[in-house]
Structure formats: C-alpha cells, structure tokens
Amino acid sequence: MSTTLWKSRLVLPVSAARDHIRGAVDAPITLLEYGDYECPHCGAAHPIVHRILDEVGDAVRFAYRHFPLTTIHPHAEPAAEAAEAAGSQGRYWEMHDLLFANQRNLAVPQLVTYAAALSLDVPRFTRETMGHVHLPKISEDFTSGVRSGVNGTPTFYVNGTRHDGGWDYASLMSALQQAVFTFGG
Numbered sequence: 186m187s188t189t190l191w192k193s194r195l196v197l198p199v200s201a202a203r204d205h206i207r208g209a210v211d212a213p214i215t216l217l218e219y220g221d222y223e224c225p226h227c228g229a230a231h232p233i234v235h236r237i238l239d240e241v242g243d244a245v246r247f248a249y250r251h252f253p254l255t256t257i258h259p260h261a262e263p264a265a266e267a268a269e270a271a272g273s274q275g276r277y278w279e280m281h282d283l284l285f286a287n288q289r290n291l292a293v294p295q296l297v298t299y300a301a302a303l304s305l306d307v308p309r310f311t312r313e314t315m316g317h318v319h320l321p322k323i324s325e326d327f328t329s330g331v332r333s334g335v336n337g338t339p340t341f342y343v344n345g346t347r348h349d350g351g352w353d354y355a356s357l358m359s360a361l362q363q364a365v366f367t368f369g370g
Contacts (some may be wrong), residue, residue: 187301187323191269192346192347192349193333193346193347194333194334194345194346194347195217195329195333195342195345195346196332196333197329197332197333198337198345199215199217199246199248199337199345203322204217204249205248205249205272205277205278205281206241206246206247206248207238207246207247207248207249207278208238208243209243209246210246211216211246212243212244212246213244213246213365214241214244214245214246214247214343214344214361214365215245215247215248215249215342215343215344215345216234216237216246216247216248216249216343216357217249217250217341217342217343218230218234218247218248218249218250218340218341218342218362219250219252219326219333219335219337219338219339219340219341220250220251220332220338220339220340221251221253221254221258221261221338221339221348222253222258222261222264222265222268222288223254223258223259223260223261223264223291224254224261224283224287224338224339227285227338228285228288230339231282231285232241233352233354233357234247234357235311236354237357237361240358241361242352245361249281250326250329251265251268251269251322251323251326251327252326252327252330252335252338252340253323254337254338255328257333258291258362260291261291261322262320263291263292263293263314264284264291264296265319265323266313266314266317266318266319266323267280267284267296267310267314268280268281268284268319269319269322269323270300270305270310270314271278271303271305271310271339272312272319273307273309273319274279274309274310276303276305279348280299280303281302282301283303285288286300287299293314296314297310297311307345310366329334333347334347335347339352341357343360343361343363344364
C-alpha cells in the first residue's frame with residue numbers, strides 16, 4: 186500500500202497588488218498568515234511573528250489575510266474592515282498592530298477611537314467601515330483561505346505551502362529555515 190502526502194497550497198498567491206506586505210516585497214521567502222483579530226491564538230502569534238520579522242530582516246516578506254470567524258468572534262469582521270479602511274489611508278500595519286494590542290476592545294466605538302489615535306481621516310474611515318467598502322476584499326481573503334485549506338486561525342503558509350506545525354517561535358522559524366534550504370532562498 187502506498188501513502189500519498191498532500192500539502193495544502195495557496196490558491197491565491199501573495200501579491201503586492203492585493204496584499205499588505207511587511208518587509209521586502211521581493212524577499213525570497215513569504216510568510217502568510219490567515220488570521221482573525223479577535224482570535225486569542227492569533228493574538229498570541231502576533232508578537233512571535235514580529236520577533237521573527239525583526240530577526241530575519243529582508244529575507245522574509247509577511248502578508249496577513251483576513252479570516253474572521255464571525256460565528257465565535259463577532260468583532261473580527263468589523264476589525265478587519267477597520268484595518269482595510271486604515272490601509273486605504275496608508276496606515277494598515279499601524280491599525281493591524283493596534284487591533285492586536287487591544288484585542289479585547291474591538292467594538293465599533295473603539296475602532297473609531299483607534300482611527301483617531303492614528304490621525305486618520307475619521308469621517309472617511311467611518312464612511313468606509315459603516316459602508317462596508319472593504320468587505321469584498323475581506324470576503325475574497327476568507328474564500329481564498331477556505332479554498333487553500335484553512336480551517337482555523339492562525340494558519341500560516343510558507344512560500345505558498347501550508348505550515349502544519351505549531352505557530353510558536355521555534356516551529357515557524359524552522360519552517361522558514363527549511364524554506365531557505367529547500368528553495369535556495
């Protein structure tokens with residue numbers, strides 16, 4: 186009897202044209218996270234990803250895609266909309282970090298407060314979030330995650346292949362190092 190090893194692959198490759206990227210856009214290794222701003226596991230993974238990115242520098246580019254688990258995290262989708270609305274004003278990563286820093290306070294009034302704290306155009310931010318202007322992108326992220334084999338958060342991909350190990354520092358760093366070895370990055 187033979188055994189088939191199957192790895193989940195991204196159906197929507199990371200692209201600077203659609204994804205928010207932290208790090209060098211042309212880095213040889215890509216780390217992608219499908220996450221939910223209200224997920225406590227994503228919150229725990231957030232500083233780990235920061236630490237890794239600080240250590241690897243331009244060798245890795247990081248992208249974050251929205252995978253709001255709305256049935257258990259009712260504030261996750263509005264938070265994702267807030268991140269995208271901030272992104273439309275060039276402040277995606279600042280809002281991303283602020284949302285994780287305030288993960289237990291993601292109701293709409295707090296999101297507006299965070300927008301003001303980032304010196305965003307608050308009326309524009311409010312129009313975009315209340316008008317669900319960025320919901321199609323969030324939905325596309327979610328759908329691409331489902332089609333790529335995401336079944337919970339956080340789920341990481343390294344160079345387009347799902348990382349099935351842990352999301353602790355050692356596991357993620359090992360996966361990135363293996364990607365360097367495998368792909369000659």
